[in-house]
Amino acid sequence: MDQRLLRRERIGRQAEIDACYRQGVRLVGKILRFHVRRSDRAFARMAISVPRRFVRKAVERNRWKRLLREAFRRNKAAIGPGLDIVAVPMRPPGDLKRADVESAMLSLLSRKP
DSSP states (O other): OOOSOOGGGBOOOHHHHHHHHHHSEEEEOSSEEEEEEEOSSSSOEEEEOOOTTTOOSHHHHHHHHHHHHHHHHHTHHHHOSSEEEEEEESSOOTTOOHHHHHHHHHHHHTTOO
């Protein structure tokens, strides 16, 4: 499987992100929240929303985005096709490592609809 994060694997339109919030299933963990919606695509797509309310500094918001993109990119096969995912961190990244984010992502998405 291709390890790159392709443009088509990102949710880019605000209407599609809003549809995930409205119609999707909400999966909540200790450090992450996912809004997951089924789609008819042959691949999973992801959007990342890091609220300033939880993560005040831009450096930390960007770190969350990097960690989540990398976790999604490395685990595309495990996540499976046909999902639109909006990831929302619940706290600042602090001393989180990529492996911590990956395990949180996979454990939450194992409960997917």
